[in-house]
Amino acid sequence: MANLKPIAAGPIREFDLEKDSLRELNQFLHSAATSHCQIQVRNPNGAHSIACGLNSELDVRIFGHVGYYAAGMNKLATVTIEGNAGPGVAENMMSGQVHVKGFASTAAGASAHGGLLVIDGDASLRCGISLKGADIVVGGSVGSFSAFMAQAGRIVICGDAEDALGDSLYEAVIYVRGKVASLGADARFEPMTEADFDTLRQLLKSAGLEYEASDFKRVASAKKMYHWHADANQEY
Amino acid sequence: MTHPTMEESAGFDRLTIDYIQRAAASGLYEIRGLGAKRRVPNFDDLLFLAASLSRYPLEGYRERCSTKTVLGTRFASRPIELAIPITIAGMSFGALSARVKDALGRAATELGTSTTTGDGGMTSEERNSSKTLVYQCLPSRYGFNPDDVRRADAIEIVIGQGAKPGGGGMLLGQKVNPRVARMRTLPEGVDQRSASRHPDWTGPDDLVIKIKELREITDWRTPIYVKVGATRVFNDVKLAVHAGADVVVVDGMQGGTAATQSVFIEHVGIPTLAALRQAVDALDDLNMRGRVQLVISGGIRSGADVAKALAMGADAVAMGQGVLIALGCNSDTYVSNGQHISALKDYSELGTAPGFCHHCHTGKCPVGVTTQDSTLELRLDPAVGAKRLKNYLQTVNMELSTIARACGKQDVHHLEKEDLVALTVESAAMAGVPLAGTAWIPGGSIT
Ligand SMILES: Cc1cc2nc3c(=O)[nH]c(=O)nc-3n(C[C@H](O)[C@H](O)[C@H](O)COP(=O)(O)O)c2cc1C
Ligand code: SF4
Numbered sequence: 208m209a210n211l212k213p214i215a216a217g218p219i220r221e222f223d224l225e226k227d228s229l230r231e232l233n234q235f236l237h238s239a240a241t242s243h244c245q246i247q248v249r250n251p252n253g254a255h256s257i258a259c260g261l262n263s264e265l266d267v268r269i270f271g272h273v274g275y276y277a278a279g280m281n282k283l284a285t286v287t288i289e290g291n292a293g294p295g296v297a298e299n300m301m302s303g304q305v306h307v308k309g310f311a312s313t314a315a316g317a318s319a320h321g322g323l324l325v326i327d328g329d330a331s332l333r334c335g336i337s338l339k340g341a342d343i344v345v346g347g348s349v350g351s352f353s354a355f356m357a358q359a360g361r362i363v364i365c366g367d368a369e370d371a372l373g374d375s376l377y378e379a380v381i382y383v384r385g386k387v388a389s390l391g392a393d394a395r396f397e398p399m400t401e402a403d404f405d406t407l408r409q410l411l412k413s414a415g416l417e418y419e420a421s422d423f424k425r426v427a428s429a430k431k432m433y434h435w436h437a438d439a440n441q442e443y
Numbered sequence: 444m445t446h447p448t449m450e451e452s453a454g455f456d457r458l459t460i461d462y463i464q465r466a467a468a469s470g471l472y473e474i475r476g477l478g479a480k481r482r483v484p485n486f487d488d489l490l491f492l493a494a495s496l497s498r499y500p501l502e503g504y505r506e507r508c509s510t511k512t513v514l515g516t517r518f519a520s521r522p523i524e525l526a527i528p529i530t531i532a533g534m535s536f537g538a539l540s541a542r543v544k545d546a547l548g549r550a551a552t553e554l555g556t557s558t559t560t561g562d563g564g565m566t567s568e569e570r571n572s573s574k575t576l577v578y579q580c581l582p583s584r585y586g587f588n589p590d591d592v593r594r595a596d597a598i599e600i601v602i603g604q605g606a607k608p609g610g611g612g613m614l615l616g617q618k619v620n621p622r623v624a625r626m627r628t629l630p631e632g633v634d635q636r637s638a639s640r641h642p643d644w645t646g647p648d649d650l651v652i653k654i655k656e657l658r659e660i661t662d663w664r665t666p667i668y669v670k671v672g673a674t675r676v677f678n679d680v681k682l683a684v685h686a687g688a689d690v691v692v693v694d695g696m697q698g699g700t701a702a703t704q705s706v707f708i709e710h711v712g713i714p715t716l717a718a719l720r721q722a723v724d725a726l727d728d729l730n731m732r733g734r735v736q737l738v739i740s741g742g743i744r745s746g747a748d749v750a751k752a753l754a755m756g757a758d759a760v761a762m763g764q765g766v767l768i769a770l771g772c773n774s775d776t777y778v779s780n781g782q783h784i785s786a787l788k789d790y791s792e793l794g795t796a797p798g799f800c801h802h803c804h805t806g807k808c809p810v811g812v813t814t815q816d817s818t819l820e821l822r823l824d825p826a827v828g829a830k831r832l833k834n835y836l837q838t839v840n841m842e843l844s845t846i847a848r849a850c851g852k853q854d855v856h857h858l859e860k861e862d863l864v865a866l867t868v869e870s871a872a873m874a875g876v877p878l879a880g881t882a883w884i885p886g887g888s889i890t
Contacts, residue, residue: 233659255652260589260660276643276656280589295643301588317642318584320628337584337642339628356638358628378630434616435471435634 218244225250278305297324316343325414335362338379344414363410376428382407384423395429476803478699483714486748488870489863493849501848508844509854512759514736515666515689526555527840532761533579535561537614537623538701540820541568546828548572562612564626565591583637585627599668605698605741607707608672612637618806620815650686673718680725693722695741699764702804715741717873723756724888746842754858769835770828771810773797777822
């Protein structure tokens with residue numbers, strides 16, 4: 208179990224999406240909610256865009272499965288999903304924490320600039336695509352094209368990675384524990400440094416995972432596609 | 444001088460020979476800025492039938508002719524209200540300097556129109572100087588963040604651009620200075636290729652959900668535009684409307700860019716004229732004319748172009764290259780301390796000359812418009828640029844209302860297709876208006 212920010216003690220405000228509308232929930236989260244209460248969402252039933260665009264230190268717990276873009280563009284808030292998440296969970300997150308206790312669909316953490324996304328289970332295709340500085344820790348495995356064009360940030364994969372891991376990477380770094388089906392264009396394995404071990408241990412700890420850092424390999428950009436010249440692979 | 448007996452090949456003319464020789468020497472395709480240089484049917488091929496006996500004109504200088512334009516009335520609680528139907532198209536900070544962005548904002552604000560961010564995020568300069576700012580959500584998502592989403596007046600989801608439909612962005616390393624790099628989360632000096640597909644959605648069904656997410660984030664206040672490069676426009680516009688767009692922006696193949704492969708610029712996409720007709724047909728087919736607004740761009744230069752676009756069914760136009768040219772692009776001189784200073788040597792060092800330059804990709808713009816170089820960018824004084832741009836757009840707007848009055852319209856949005864005829868068979872077929880002097884509309888619509 209991840210030991211993310213402890214849930215604040217205090218009053219609970221409950222929304223039931225079988226009775227309350229998504230609009231009411233999000234409007235409340237955007238304007239009326241305060242950090243003094245915990246917001247609980249019951250019966251999400253796969254609804255899209257739950258708790259997106261949060262902009263303060265809220266504590267939101269969702270009991271059930273969510274659709275697309277849960278906690279999209281999150282800033283400052285802590286969002287916990289006691290279930291599976293659809294595509295684009297925590298997309299473009301700026302800060303805060305998002306914790307998926309089940310599995311995540313495609314494009315988890317896409318283009319996220321900051322904060323921490325933890326997925327206890329597996330993540331599907333394109334996990335961490337276009338990543339711009341956030342940290343993602345996946346307890347299970349990731350699908351193909353994960354970390355595609357990832358620019359900054361770190362992705363920890365405790366299971367395996369499908370094809371084309373890290374294709375067209377910029378400065379993001381991937382730590383992977385299991386098998387890698389194949390690396391993408393311009394991605395390469397690199398030796399782990401002491402700094403990598405420290406970073407990795409700290410990320411595993413924040414996600415509440417107890418794997419040995421020494422079991423992980425580092426994948427980063429070979430930087431051969433950084434400049435456009437005749438001998439470079441012409442993948443422009 | 445060419446000897447009369449020397450015959451140049453039509454297929455392998457000097458330009459083609461030069462292209463083959465350069466490719467053979469370098470092994471690289473050409474990258475360049477601005478738009479298509481080849482001639483394609485365009486608004487010049489249409490003419491207005493103004494008022495005479497069967498129609499009644501308005502007095503050119505006295506009677507009111509409204510140019511007010513409202514965009515985003517479908518779902519957003521705060522539609523955009525513009526004083527004129529001429530807007531400034533999305534051009535990235537990175538392609539343009541922050542000073543130019545500032546100038547665009549000042550001119551747009553003075554005229555009561557909107558300006559647009561671009562690939563590379565929103566600068567404080569343009570937010571501060573633009574009363575109405577459209578914030579682009581591009582595949583790259585460079586600098587995209589919820590604070591800017593919330594302070595935008597509209598959001599434009601960019602699917603593609605007319606100059607390069609299906610292609611991603613490109614910013615060569617010499618333009619990736621420290622500020623640009625920081626805003627895009629990239630290493631300085633890297634030749635940046637940005638994605639051609641959005642990272643978190645893949646098809647029209649996903650787009651429905653993406654648009655709803657942006658609506659939820661903005662509490663349904665902010666209009667959402669969808670911009671497509673002109674290819675299969677009829678279908679794309681219908682899909683964008685189904686996806687929930689308030690406004691659809693269609694960018695024809697002549698549309699400018701800051702940098703892309705020239706093979707793309709000249710050979711991909713359809714002309715603005717044909718694109719506009721298809722877009723209007725699509726809205727009509729869905730019975731959505733007036734509920735979803737249509738913005739057209741790609742090669743718009745003058746009040747005549749705008750009037751023809753409106754008559755064909757657009758609600759507004761967006762301009763890129765015209766805006767740059769008003770600021771001094773392709774001019775012999777730039778203005779410094781009130782003096783005109785020759786830039787000829789700088790053009791020549793780029794291997795070009797005023798009137799021919801398309802070197803925005805190099806970052807060495809001789810007149811300081813498309814550069815990140817700290818010396819070159821000083822060649823564009825934001826106050827001077829804003830004044831020139833305001834003059835230009837004001838002229839275009841006056842030309843537009845002059846034509847509308849002559850056609851007997853009290854509102855430029857009352858211009859209609861019935862006011863137009865075509866000069867050529869091609870333009871008649873593409874625009875769906877009769878060949879001048881006949882009742883013949885060649886071809887058929889694709890509905
Ligand atoms: C210098 C320059 C930069 C541009 N940058 C962007 C961009 O960042 N995003 C975008 O959607 N379109 C971009 N465009 C395309 C314009 O938004 C617009 O579609 C086009 O310029 C319209 O055609 P016109 O230039 O013939 O008026 C750019 C165009 C130019 C000339
Ligand atoms: S003058 Fe500047 S803006 Fe104009 S085409 Fe040349 S480089 Fe581009």
